[in-house]
Amino acid sequence: MxxxxxxxxxxxxxxxxxxxxxxxxxxxxxxxxxxxxxxxxxxxxxxxxxxxxxxxxxxxxxxxxxxxxxxxxxxxxxxxxxxxxxxxEILLDETGLGLYKRFVRYVAYEILPCETDRRWYFHQNRLCPPPVFIAIVTIVQIIVFMCYGIMLNKWVLQTYQPDFMKSPLVYHPGHRAQVWRFFSYMFMHVGLEQLGFNALLQLMIGVPLEMVHGILRISLLYMAGVLAGSLTVSITDMRAPVVGGSGGVYALCSAHLANVVMNWAGMRCPYKLLRMILALVCMSSEVGRAVWLRFSPPLPSSGPQPSFMAHLSGAVVGISMGLLILRSYEESLQKQCSWWVIVFSFITFLLFAIFWNIFAYELLGVQIPPPP
The missing domain is CATH 1.10.238 (Recoverin; domain 1)
Incomplete structure (x- = not known):
């Protein structure tokens, strides 16, 4: 049988x-x-x-x-x-664990709200495939930033340098036809402060999420946040460029924070209220800094500074698509009606954004600053 x-x-x-x-x-x-x-x-x-x-x-x-x-x-x-x-017995009662298994147990209590899920993850965890996506993205972002920092001899507010904005990685509304820029902008950053903030959150939240939910789901969530970020800017802030991986970072963070709030009683991570408040303060401060740089640039510039809308759209992706992914640990997403509703909504937004980028700029007579 x-x-x-x-x-x-x-x-x-x-x-x-x-x-x-x-x-x-x-x-x-x-x-x-x-x-x-x-x-x-x-x-x-x-x-x-x-x-x-x-x-x-x-x-x-x-x-x-x-x-x-x-x-x-x-x-x-x-x-x-x-x-x-x-x-x-609860997982915390396990004794005689090695360093790696203790780390796996720590990750289980950080990410999963149910004791059954935590035990399953703890006993089924394997190093293959390793959580490499977030690590690779972070390393590439650091390398790109170091290269431009050395070339420009400037480590903060790099967007005020014309050579920085000439990069083929930056999203600029004048280069909308170069489709890769809707993704590649995530490797460029305004300065050391933005890179440090994004890299820290990616490693602290993204790596544990990838360990639990796998490279496919977390990479999908991250890239959906990145794409939604650039497309949202092209619709709502049509004259502004975009740099930084904040769309993907905020997708991960908002999904995790929403999952913690919705499963507050089951989450066993220590100091969760204090950490929740600290995370919200840091994320809000980063958005505030981006808004300030967009509308009140501290230095003269030849064009609009990068938009902050990627942060907000990434958070929306995290609360919708990301929350469903995190609540479906080891369950098939394809069998859930809500998953297809979210996928349909995202595809609808994607198609709308494509048509908007093709026709709206000319129909609305938007004066795009000349690309560097």
């Missing part, structure tokens, strides 16, 4: 009332007559769970988890339908 047929048998025959639990005698019959494929260690673990349960029942979640070594939304449905969980 294959696994899919076995799972269907469990759900339809062994748990007809859909409680999420299976009687021990039914489980024993399943093992004996249906060739249940469990290695000895998994079977011993499951039998130990049966013995530890006073009602003599097997949790459907535990059975599927052990058999498939793969999470699915059926686990949480089983727990919700059964309205109870097995009594288990």
């Amino acid at each position: 294959d696994r899919s047929s076995l799972f269907q048998l469990i759900q339809e025959q062994l748990d007809p009332e859909n409680t999420g639990f299976i009687a021990v005698e039914n489980f024993t019959s399943l093992v004996e007559h249906h060739e249940l494929q469990l290695d000895p260690s998994k079977l011993d673990m499951l039998l130990a769970l049966v013995q530890s349960n006073e009602d003599g029942q097997v949790c459907y979640q535990e059975l599927i988890e052990l058999m498939s070594s793969k999470r699915s939304s059926s686990f949480r449905r089983a727990i919700a339908n059964g309205r109870r969980t097995l009594q288990r």
Whole structure:
């Protein structure tokens, strides 16, 4: 009997009332007559769970988890339908852990609000693939900044240098036809203060998120924030250029902060209120600094300074798309209606922005400053 047929048998025959639990005698019959494929260690673990349960029942979640070594939304449905969980020691009680496993446990409590999810992540964590996306992006941003800093001999307010704005990486409304600029601007920064802020948040929040949710989901969220940032600027602040990875950074940060707020009771990270306030103050200060530089530049410049709208659009992406991603740990996004609503909304915005960039500038008679 294959696994899919076995799972269907469990759900339809062994748990007809859909409680999420299976009687021990039914489980024993399943093992004996249906060739249940469990290695000895998994079977011993499951039998130990049966013995530890006073009602003599097997949790459907535990059975599927052990058999498939793969999470699915059926686990949480089983727990919700059964309205109870097995009594288990919390992850903080684990002793004799090495340095890396202690770090993994720390990440689990920083990111995940549910003890079941934390234990699953802790025991299933592997170094392959490693969380390299955020690290690579940060390293490239630092290298690019160092190159321009040495070339211009200037480490703050680099956007006031004409040679900086001539970079093929900067988004400028006069170069809208060069599509890569809608992404590549994330490697350029106004100065050391913006780079330091973005790099710090990327590493402190982005790397743990990537460890838990994987490179594909976090890179998608980050790049969606970056693209939304440049497109939003092209619609709302049509004469301004854009530099900095703030769109992606704010997508990650706002998604994480929103997830913490919505799961406040379950989050076990220390000093969470103080850290929440500190993060909001820092993010608000960065937005305020960007607004000040946009409308009250401290030095004479040949054109508008970079826009701050990328920060805000990144936050919107994080609260919408990012929050759903973080709340769907090890669950299929494609099976969730809300995911397709968000994808459809983002694609609609993308198409609108494309047509806007093609036609609106000429129709509205926008006076774009000449590109450097």
